[in-house]
Amino acid sequence: MSDDHVYLSLAEGHEDDARWAYGTGFEDPLHGVDTAVPADVDATELAACCLALGDDALVSAQRLAEWTTRAPELEEEVALANIGLDLLGQARLLYARCGQVDGTGRGEDTYAYFRDADAFRNVRLAELPNGDFAFSIVRLLVLSAWRLALFERLAASPDPVLAAIAAKGVKELAYHRQYAAEWAVRLGDGTDESHRRMTAALADVFPYLDELFGSAPGFGVDPAGVRDEVAATLGQVLEAAGLARPDVQPLPGAGRTGDRTEHLAPLLAELQSVARAHPEATW
Template identity: 70%
Template structure:
């Protein structure tokens, strides 16, 4: 990775016009300029559910990444993680806006982000877990970025032009997210005994949540087999190169006791949302 990779690549992808990193930067309407007409034959309920779930994944993980500000091992890592969070926040903005357009509610992005209770969120459990140490956060980022990239690669061919546009742009950013996480996983796994042990512990701690991602890859009409094969291939390659042991779910893996897609969450989501939503709920009429 070149020294300016974190900064210049992202600037170039956004045209170097100052609207850096986040989808939502530089304009008020996150879907400005895109034809929002729902094509004939598209299941609007499924489309709305897909946008809401993927938006929730992005928003919650973005909040976790933001918590690394002032806490990361190095300043450049801190900036890098913040920028990844901004990418995810931008994705959430557009996905929430699309959900509100097609679910009949007319709700805006702020309504979805700030004025829903934990049971109404549909994010996967792995996204909401506390950050732990840096190695755990890297393991989680590697898994979620690889999985999300596999989903977005399929969604870029969605019959809905808005979701397809969101996914196509997201593919570019998630490719970088996965690269960032993979490079750090390799660096830690193939480093000192201490860093190796922490990286292995991070993978072990995330393993129990892989089933929720890989055993339900067919949600929203996606090809579950392709998603799983793609994610497992990436994780195996990184683990093998770094000398790490990877535990993947099998057909005999016991299902998780809770599933975020069904609105069942850990005790960690409520405090995270309370922090995220406090300002908006204190003054619901405020302009942001």
């Protein structure tokens, strides 16, 4: 079965985007952008939005980095690392904006390295262990489809800095979603074993799906609109892959309000170990 139609369809509206991830361009997305918080923007709400989206990106990037030396092929190892670098870049910009508007003046390193797990506000799906390659692909597909839908809307945010960060992120996330969709179709429509693993991965990921739509960041983003767009994308990919949407119950709780799994603390311990051991070090 040819799956080119899925990639082309998902790429509609992003025809000019590069097909590689981080490093396709080094323009400063905030060049010339006024960093003052507009009078009609709630600074507390803006800071919370930037922190949550930054935490999503940082934790996701760390999980993707764990595939280094472990991916099925060298090409996929490089691709996953580059996607992780994209997300790390988004986290840095979002943390920097958070520090500008939350009254603390904290820098990006403080948010990344010197907060404990209970202070993070990422969605729980991002912090789950990688599992096998199929699980990581399904998670990447879900998170990139959701984050792309959010960022497309946040590109019109009344805060010019958040709007610029989102506009830059849209190009990156369109690639992330495409990469994950390609692999989802390849595995779902592949061997009996790859199909079985994708089915199992869907059953593991989808209980966390509802949490994504209960955590809209505000700024005019309609959770229902995001849900409909993501559902359409996932439905399109699953149909092409010969996979069925699992009938699972959503898990209670929400990472945005501080609910954590047991997996975040160990992830942060590894991520933060050097910075905490040498807090005054510069590189």
